[in-house]
Amino acid sequence: MLPEIGQYTLIAAGVLCLYSMIACVTGARLRRADLVESGERAVVGIIFLVFFASGLLVYSLVISDFRLEYVAQYTSTTLPLQYKITAFWGGQAGSMLFWLLILSVYTVIALIQNQNKNRQLMPYVTAVLSGICLFFIVMLIFAADPFKRLIPVPVEGQGLNPLLQNYWMVSHPPALYAGYVGLSVPFAFAMAALMTGNLETGWIKAIRKWTLFSWLFLTVGILQGSYWAYIELGWGGYWAWDPVENASLMPWLAATAFVHSVMIQEKKGMLKMWNMVLVLIAFTLSIFGTFLTRSGVVSSVHSFAQSPIGTYFVVFMALQIGLSVFLLLMRKKELAPEARLESFVSRESSFLFNNVFFLVICIAVLCGTTFPILSEWVTGSKVTVSAPFFNKVVMPFAIGLILLTGICPLIAWRKAGLKNLQRNFVVPSGFALIATIILAILGVHHWLTLLFFFSAMFVLVTVYVEFNKGTRARMAMVSEGAPAALYHLVERNKRRYGGFIVHTGIAVIFIGIAASSFYQLEKEVTVKQNESFAIGAYTLKYSDLQFLQDAHKEVWQARLDVFKGEKQVAVLQPERHFYKNSDQPTTEVAIRPFWNEDLYLILVGPDQAGAGIFKVFVNPFIGLIWRGGLIMALGGLVILLPEFKPEFATSTASEIAAEEPAT
């Protein structure tokens, strides 16, 4: 009975979605407030039903109800409880239901936020969000049913992929989904603005925070994913340009471009059309990313044909893109700019170039990710597009972008004269150059590392100069101590200084990438017990190998004593796991982080003679990638904090000058 209850709940939610759409649009057209209200209230019914369906699925997963195909496919009775719950988003149908769950929550939040605001837009916003909900419900009912019965009922399930049995499975997918789904809200507002012709900047204000919120979750999700790959997949790296990773990077790039160019619309009333396009691209890419990772289209065109959900996605994307383009063209005249750009060298124009870089990287990633499909389709032969392609193609644009990250905030709005450029550029570029020369003298000679380092230092010095200038101005004007002045500076202008914190994080990540990519040490050795081998400054002595087992898996665990000179600095215990439900062995990497580098050790396995085969890496400054990520997240949080409203205006001239958003 339980599977049927789940299915009927979804059908009821679908009916409510349809009702909500019709009631909201009809009510808005006929100016019937009661109808609109009824349509908006239907959303509460949707969220209740979707929560109920999700609860049923999680309950079935927890009690191992193998009458459901989904439960049998992704769990087993021996699976620890937390992974039974995370299996909710571990498979195709469950992850679609999870998408729907988050979307319904966001819809309700958006409605509550706008109870007394944007009233003209809200019926259409609700209709669009209910429409997206309906799409997922239709797919869940007809193509990816999480409540599908399995006959005959098996005694045991297949279990969750061992690679997914990791703490990160708890937090990484929800973070990414929170980001992906969050982009639906800006899309709904953009569509509502286009449908109603209500194209003032009101809708832009309503969605700026939503886009930033999604951006923050995508950032955190992507970085968590890279850390997960680093500690779990066991190849010493953190980013493989895998289609699943790329799928999350593309909407992130589009959303980042938007949070930059939206400032020009807010400040100048320009680029309205372009911002609209960016919102549509970001949402389309979030749907496309879900399609890419869930339909199996990447592994082969043929698996796409077999996948039941592929066609649904293609139809939905075609409808959504078609409608968006039609509405954009219809409102073209109303999206005309309110002001004109007056100079090639201005903050506005530098933002346009910033957008070009973001979108070109996005196109490069899209091109590389989809090229195997395109090639198979056009020429009939498959090709592989992996890291060497992406590294080569993306690298020049990434360097250009990080340089722009430093340059943009230095250029004045409207028109920057030579004096402005001289005054602002000399210090950061001088410092960055000196730091780079010192690095070269210290022995770093790889030109790409030096270029990355110069660009990152340029950004860091720029940010420092900005913070320093603002803090000093406050100290002089308001007679505050340095910490209080710094605190109030950020508090009073969160967007500007939060943005600078994000830039700091990006620069730190770039330094981490450059150092760990070009100066990684790697060695593969086979050693007998009590023998040693050396890598970089370390000597590793292989002292023991143990065989352990529990209900789920068999484990080979090696023990190595690590020495730096004469001194023992660590004991590393890398493991190799063989799960009973899977043929695929997994590695448990042993990592010892030092302040400047990670010692990264993988047990490939014991050979037949009992010797240990190890792969060992020294990754210089790789930890900066995740530390930089934390700084980025912190910056994002600062921007998202609610606005502080002073009780009385005490703005000074220097504050007014400082109160403009960062790039």
Place this chain on the structure above:
Amino acid sequence: MKTKLLYILMMLFVYSAFAKGKPVMQDVAGKLSCYCGTCPHLVVTECGCSTAGQIKADIQKMIDEGQTEDQIIQSYVAKHGQTVLAAPPKSGFNLTAWVLPFLAFAIGGFLVIAFLKKERKAYSLSSEPAPREMGEKELHYRDLLKQELEERK
């Protein structure tokens, strides 16, 4: 000066000719993707599986036998098809993948510049006076003026 430059260029040429002589295992393996089936098409140098280990050993053997990088790579393509290449070759239809991002950059850059030109023209035709950068002195007077206005409020 000219002779020095010529000398440096010649040395660079000689160096590059020598550098091309014998392929390095890491370089060759870096151009192939692992076909073990368990990794997401990782580059051979990065994959930790036994298949990748075997490929690396085989490449080293071929290098020691005197084969060139091209010959080694072609032998893998002949055995495993084009998918063994970590990146598509820069020829034929595959060239599209390599060219497209740069083409997009050129088009994007061109469009932005054309847009800026158009905007600047439209701006100069409008009546708004062109802004001028303020000197230090003027900034100082502006601040004073603002302060006075504040006080009068």
